[in-house]
Amino acid sequence: MKSKVYDNASSALAGLLFDGMSIMSGGFGLCGIPENLITALRDSGVKGLTVIGNNVGADDHGMWAVLANGQIKKVVASYVGENKILEQLYMSGGIEIEFNPQGTLAERIRAGGAGIPAFYTRTGYGTMVGEGKETRQFNGENYLMETGLVADVSIVKAWKGDSKGNLIYRKTARNFNPVMATAGKQVVAEVEHLVAAGELGSDQIHTPGIFVDRIFSGTGYVKHIERRTTRPMPVTRSAGEKA
Amino acid sequence: MPWTRDDMAARAARELKDGFHVNLGVGIPTQVANLIPPDISVTLQSENGMLGMGPFPYDDEVDPDLINAGKQTITELPHTSYFSSADSFGMIRGGHIDLSILGGMQVAENGDLANWMVPGKMIKGMGGAMDLVAGVRRIIVVMEHTEKTGAPKFLRECSLPLTGKAVVDLLITDLGVFEIDRHGGGASLVELAPGVTIEEITAKTAARFQDKTRAS
Numbered sequence: 001m002k003s004k005v006y007d008n009a010s011s012a013l014a015g016l017l018f019d020g021m022s023i024m025s026g027g028f029g030l031c032g033i034p035e036n037l038i039t040a041l042r043d044s045g046v047k048g049l050t051v052i053g054n055n056v057g058a059d060d061h062g063m064w065a066v067l068a069n070g071q072i073k074k075v076v077a078s079y080v081g082e083n084k085i086l087e088q089l090y091m092s093g094g095i096e097i098e099f100n101p102q103g104t105l106a107e108r109i110r111a112g113g114a115g116i117p118a119f120y121t122r123t124g125y126g127t128m129v130g131e132g133k134e135t136r137q138f139n140g141e142n143y144l145m146e147t148g149l150v151a152d153v154s155i156v157k158a159w160k161g162d163s164k165g166n167l168i169y170r171k172t173a174r175n176f177n178p179v180m181a182t183a184g185k186q187v188v189a190e191v192e193h194l195v196a197a198g199e200l201g202s203d204q205i206h207t208p209g210i211f212v213d214r215i216f217s218g219t220g221y222v223k224h225i226e227r228r229t230t231r232p233m234p235v236t237r238s239a240g241e242k243a
Numbered sequence: 244m245p246w247t248r249d250d251m252a253a254r255a256a257r258e259l260k261d262g263f264h265v266n267l268g269v270g271i272p273t274q275v276a277n278l279i280p281p282d283i284s285v286t287l288q289s290e291n292g293m294l295g296m297g298p299f300p301y302d303d304e305v306d307p308d309l310i311n312a313g314k315q316t317i318t319e320l321p322h323t324s325y326f327s328s329a330d331s332f333g334m335i336r337g338g339h340i341d342l343s344i345l346g347g348m349q350v351a352e353n354g355d356l357a358n359w360m361v362p363g364k365m366i367k368g369m370g371g372a373m374d375l376v377a378g379v380r381r382i383i384v385v386m387e388h389t390e391k392t393g394a395p396k397f398l399r400e401c402s403l404p405l406t407g408k409a410v411v412d413l414l415i416t417d418l419g420v421f422e423i424d425r426h427g428g429g430a431s432l433v434e435l436a437p438g439v440t441i442e443e444i445t446a447k448t449a450a451r452f453q454d455k456t457r458a459s
Contacts, residue, residue, distance in 0.1 A: 028291040028328070029314040031307065054328070081367035091365065099366065102290065103332025103374030110329040122377040123336060126408030129373060159308075171325055173308040175292050178327040206327075223307035229315035231299045 004165050004209075005194070006216040009040035012188050016153050017041070020073075022050040024109065024151040024180040025063055029055055029226050032173030033062045034157040036190050036218040041155070042066045050074040052109070052151055054102060054176055058082040061224045067095075076149070078102035082226065101129060104146050106179055111148035113182025113211075118147045154184025157218070158207070161191035162198070165212030166205045174206065181211045190218035245417040246436045251385050253278050254415050254434075255344050258383055259285050266290060266335065266375055268345035269313045271385045275344055286322075288340055290371040292331045295323035312371065332371070336378035343379040345372065347386040347414075349401040352450035354411040354425035356384060357403035369406060376407035388416035388447055395449040397421065397430075418444045421452060431455045 006012035023041070027033030038057075042065045049072045056075050057064030059082060066072055068085050074096040080086050089095040100108065101123045111119050120143035124130050134145040156177040159170035167189055169177055181187050189207075194217040246254065252271050256278035259265065266288045267273055276296070279285050287296040289311040296311060297318035304318060311317045326334075334340060349357040356376055359369040376382050389395055397414060409425040420434035430452040435444060441454055 028312075029310065031291070031310050031314070077368060079368035079370040087365045097366070099368050101369055101373035102328065102371035103336055103378075106328040106332050107336075121336065123374045125377070127373065127405045129369075169325075171306065171308040171319070172289070172291050172293050172310055174325055174327055176328045179329045225305070225307050225310075225316060226314040227310075227316070228305060229299045229317075230302050230305060233301050 003163065004213060004215050005163050006214050008216055009036040009190065009218070010043065012190075012214045012216045013037065013040050013044060016186050016188070017044050017046040019046060020048040021046070021152040022052060024154040024184055025051060025053040026154070026156040026175065026177035026180045027053065027055070027062065028172065028175035030058055030062050030224050032157050032169065032175050032177055033057075034155045034190050034218075035062070035221055036216075037155040037188060038063055038066060042069050042071070045071070047071050048073045050076065052076040052149060054078050054105065056080055056083060056086055058226055059084055061222075074098065076100060076105070078105050099129070104129070106176065108146055108149040109176070109179045109183045112150040113179060116148050118145050120145055149183060151184050152186070154180040154187045156181045156187065156189050158189055158191045160193045160195065160200060161189055161212075161215050162195050162200050162209070163215070164197045165189065165209030165215050166197075166200050167191065167207035167212065168200060168204055169206050178207050181207045186213050187211055188214045190216055192218060192221065244436070244438045245388075247417070249274065250436070251415055251417060254420065255383055255385050256280065258342065258344075258413065259283060260341075261285075263341040264288055264294070264339065266340050266343040266379060268343070268372070268375075270346045272344040272346060273313065288331075288334065289317070290331050290335060290375070292326050292328055293319075293323065294326070294334075295320045297323070332374050335371070335374050338378055338380055340379045342381045342383065343375045344383045344385060345375065347384040347396070349396050349398055349403050350384055350386070350411050350414050350423075350450075351398050351401045352423070352430045352452065353427070354409040354423045355401050356382070356406045356411050357401040358384075358406050360404050362404070372406050376410040381412050382410050383413045383415065384411050385415045388418040388444070393447070395447055397448050397450045399449055399451065418447065429453065
């Protein structure tokens with residue numbers, strides 16, 4: 001059996017990229033984004049991308065680099081604030097943005113990965129999001145039809161992974177990564193700790209390896225924090241002591 | 244004297260009940276987390292995939308893998324659980340969250356809410372707001388009663404694009420509190436901020452409402 005393990009981001013993306021393709025990219029804000037794969041995507045120079053993700057990076061960070069490099073044609077996202085280049089591109093008509101409610105986006109991806117072509121949701125009924133969409137009543141409530149989403153390639157970030165592609169995420173860095181790992185025709189995962197098959201507890205695995213085609217150990221994680229928010233240290237507690 | 248932002252958050256906190264699972268929006272609603280009465284237990288949900296949100300971290304506890312939906316660093320509690328965005332919105336859309344407290348730009352007398360975009364300005368996106376108002380059992384909106392220009396924000400119909408249709412149950416402003424029957428029963432003024440008269444709030448409101456402040 002061919003190994004799923006690659007040396008780095010560019011070798012893991014080799015042969016998968018083409019102009020005009022769609023890419024799902026995991027993360028919420030800058031939390032849990034595939035940093036190494038985003039940099040390799042920028043360096044590849046692939047163009048005309050449709051990028052599906054909750055956000056498109058933030059000023060100077062994450063998917064912003066691919067955007068600033070002029071590689072993105074369309075964005076499918078729920079929130080794109082804190083991103084001046086995107087704002088300029090959008091206002092000048094240089095990029096298309098399809099806004100999806102966050103839960104609808106997550107469910108469209110989940111459905112896409114689960115082989116469900118469409119579903120009904122109350123979210124967005126009676127708003128701009130519902131314009132032009134099929135509606136239907138169930139038990140007296142109005143629902144919108146939304147379609148499942150798949151991408152040519154999904155790029156995801158996990159905390160730990162093994163050579164079979166099994167993944168474990170950490171805290172809120174999980175977010176969109178597990179659903180996106182199910183909805184790419186090809187799925188590339190980067191992990192902070194890559195181990196041999198059998199070293200992750202079978203009951204602890206979040207994403208079963210069947211969904212992951214290629215995996216590698218990422219390096220140089222920045223994990224930029226958008227809003228570092230702290231509370232004052234009490235005088236009775238010294239640094240390092242657990243709260 | 245009208246309520247301050249802190250007063251409005253404190254008034255919203257009085258709507259919390261023991262055992263509630265609650266999602267708080269950004270702005271004034273976030274402050275509600277600091278005002279939970281000590282005799283009740285409330286679990287805070289963050290839609291990026293966390294149930295059981297703790298306080299902000301001390302400086303040496305900051306973890307970039309642990310943020311809330313406002314992208315602020317946060318801490319976990321012993322009973323915290325983490326899950327994917329799809330599970331998180333399953334929780335929200337499926338009616339498992341008891342209460343959400345959100346900010347607003349405009350509210351209509353039938354419970355319509357607009358809080359995500361202003362035509363002609365850069366659209367940042369609705370994030371999870373449309374899912375929250377569509378799925379959470381009870382929706383409270385906390386907002387200033389009028390625009391800075393003095394124009395009313397509690398209206399017969401919203402002029403801004405909607406976040407949800409007939410979704411608001413309670414509106415808390417700096418001038419008072421309105422109950423809204425989102426099944427067509429209209430709006431009722433149930434409380435006035437100290438020193439605010441019925442004449443003043445009526446003059447600053449375009450929505451039609453019944454005055455129930457003297458009902459009991």
